[in-house]
Each structure stands twice: as structure tokens, then as C-alpha cells.
Amino acid sequence: MGMSKNTIGIVGLGRMGNGMAQSLLREGFNVFGTDIGETQRQAAKEIGVNVVADIKALCAESSVIILSLPMAKHVQAVIKGDGGIIDHAQPKTLIIDTSTSEPEVTRALSIELDQLGHQLLDCPVSGGPAGAEAGTMVMVVGGERSALERAQLYLDALSSKVVYMGQSGNGHAAKLINNLLCAAHLVTTAEAIALGTKAGLNPEDLIAGLNAGSGRSAISEVNFPRWILNQSFNSGFTMELMRKDVRLAKNMIGEMGLELPLAQQVAEIWSQSEANIPDQDDFNCIVKNAGLGE
Structure with missing residues (x-):
């Protein structure tokens, strides 16, 4: 042995x-x-x-x-x-x-x-x-x-x-909370870039500006430059897995008896995305709901 x-x-x-x-x-x-x-x-x-x-x-x-x-x-x-x-x-x-x-x-x-x-x-x-x-x-x-x-x-x-x-279990709880935040950041950053693009801003320039200010996040600093703006969408993490994690985080909220309306809305957006973004697509593809990456 x-x-x-x-x-x-x-x-x-x-x-x-x-x-x-x-x-x-x-x-x-x-x-x-x-x-x-x-x-x-x-x-x-x-x-x-x-x-x-x-x-x-x-x-x-x-x-x-x-x-x-x-x-x-x-x-x-x-x-x-x-x-x-x-x-x-x-x-x-x-x-x-x-x-x-x-x-x-x-x-x-x-x-x-x-x-x-x-x-x-x-x-x-x-x-x-x-x-x-x-x-x-x-x-x-x-x-x-x-x-x-x-x-x-x-x-x-x-x-x-x-x-x-x-x-025991606290590591998994922390990870689900982290992924809920990540899911929210993807949605809100995508909507921010969609707004900026409509206002005539260059997406790459806007991301650089956000990353120099208080609106930055790991999503704007890593995901957008590495996988979204270049439309590679190959992070290695799927829509199916992120939808699962968001669903589990939503369940945690319910079990705790909390009213967290923004988190609930984020969970709903990810759940509804099943209708138009396949499970095996990269999780960054959620930005397509805001008209990006297409």
C-alpha cells in the first residue's frame, strides 16, 4: 500500500x-x-x-x-x-x-x-x-x-x-457565494458594455476605463479581455455548471429565509438562459443576452 x-x-x-x-x-x-x-x-x-x-x-x-x-x-x-x-x-x-x-x-x-x-x-x-x-x-x-x-x-x-x-461545508458555501457574485458581475458588466456601445464608446476602451476605476471586477479585468471581447469563449467552464452553482446559491438564500431581490433576479436570468444558450457553451456566453459576442 x-x-x-x-x-x-x-x-x-x-x-x-x-x-x-x-x-x-x-x-x-x-x-x-x-x-x-x-x-x-x-x-x-x-x-x-x-x-x-x-x-x-x-x-x-x-x-x-x-x-x-x-x-x-x-x-x-x-x-x-x-x-x-x-x-x-x-x-x-x-x-x-x-x-x-x-x-x-x-x-x-x-x-x-x-x-x-x-x-x-x-x-x-x-x-x-x-x-x-x-x-x-x-x-x-x-x-x-x-x-x-x-x-x-x-x-x-x-x-x-x-x-x-x-x-465542514463552509468552503462549499463560500464557493457558491463567490460564483453567485461572479454570475452577477457577468450580467451587470455585459449590460454596462452594451450601454456604452450604444452610447458610441469602443468596448475595449470602455473596459480599460472601467478597470482603472471603482467599477472593475475580476470579470472586467480577466473574463472580458481573455474570453469575451475576442469572442473566444473557451474558459473551460460551462453554462451548465454555472447554472447549477447559481441554482444552489439561490437555494441557500431560500433556506436562510432571506429576501435578496438582486440575487434572485440574477438567478432568474441564468435560469432563463437555458432557453437560448446550450449547456455545453462557455459560461461567459451569458453576455449574449445583452447583445454581446454575436
Whole structure:
């Protein structure tokens, strides 16, 4: 069994999982991985990942496992489904969940894993595939501090900044709030640029002006120059995933009994976009609702 601190497993070898594997390999870690997709498995093999057949084989190699999965249901299946991590984990396994998942699901899984002697950290990430490959992601982390201390050497290889949020699930809550803000900034910035264009301003000049003033945001500083103004729309994050995150943030608002009208309107705009922007389109395509990028 691979109990070395230099060995780590990854479940989910898509663009994010592959990027994280690259960063870990570059830092000298021995990386094992598994994925249900043959294309993803082959791509991981080509960069030096030890690709194994299933979760059972992965658990045999490492007691530290990163999850890079689309949704909470996939995280639940990998952890507690038939043939999942709980069935095959080494003693005191540490699971680092980098997915953008649901806080309450995470808290329930953390309790169940703790009762079995394992630990779960929710470590959702920002920075996209490029950040994963460069090891410059930002992580907001929930879980026991002892688990964070144990995970720190792996997180250092993956991220430029780690912000501890407290108890289990808090990392995922913070990430959903972040993505709600990101979704709002995309909508409002697109409308601002549409207004400026109608008023006769050059979009590139207007973005430069906004970025020199108090109206700037990560959306105006990064997304517009990199993916929107040039109409590349290839950030690696889909409309489907952002709609999911906005929906989960809206659910949080309801669960807290809050009246947040702007957030509710943003959620409605993203929900309605399903009618005219396909799931697999880049999430920046939401700006097309304001007449941009077409």
C-alpha cells in the first residue's frame, strides 16, 4: 500500500483533475488516478499519471484522495456508493473535495466519514484549468484544522492561496457565494458594455476605463479581455455548471429565509438562459443576452 506522503490519488481526470495532476507531478508527487472516461484516462497517462482501473485500486495506493467531480451526486456516489471510497479506504484516509458541491451534503458526508475514522476537506477552487495546470488556484477550505494541516503540502502544490473558512461545508458555501457574485458581475458588466456601445464608446476602451476605476471586477479585468471581447469563449467552464452553482446559491438564500431581490433576479436570468444558450457553451456566453459576442 502506498502510504508515502509523496503519493496521492485523484478521482476525476477531466480538465481540472488533469491540470491538478500536472501541478502535483511537477512538484515531485507520485500521482495515481481514475476516471470513467477513456479519453480522460489516456490523457492522464500521457502526462505521467499512474492510471488505475477503479476506486478500489486507487485506495490501495494512497490514503490521500482528491475529488474533481461535477456535482454533489457524483461526490456521494464516489464516497459511499458501491465500490466507493468507504468500501475500500485505507485507515485514516483524507479526502480533499475540490468540486463545487452542496454544503449540507458535504457536512453529512463529513460526519459519516469521521465516524469511520476518515477526514473530509471541502476545497472548492477558482482559477479554471489554467490555474490547475499552473498550480495557482485559490481554495476556500472547510473542515477540521487537523485535516487542513495534513493536506497543506498537497494544497501548496495546487494553489497560490488557501483561505480557511471554518467547519465542514463552509468552503462549499463560500464557493457558491463567490460564483453567485461572479454570475452577477457577468450580467451587470455585459449590460454596462452594451450601454456604452450604444452610447458610441469602443468596448475595449470602455473596459480599460472601467478597470482603472471603482467599477472593475475580476470579470472586467480577466473574463472580458481573455474570453469575451475576442469572442473566444473557451474558459473551460460551462453554462451548465454555472447554472447549477447559481441554482444552489439561490437555494441557500431560500433556506436562510432571506429576501435578496438582486440575487434572485440574477438567478432568474441564468435560469432563463437555458432557453437560448446550450449547456455545453462557455459560461461567459451569458453576455449574449445583452447583445454581446454575436
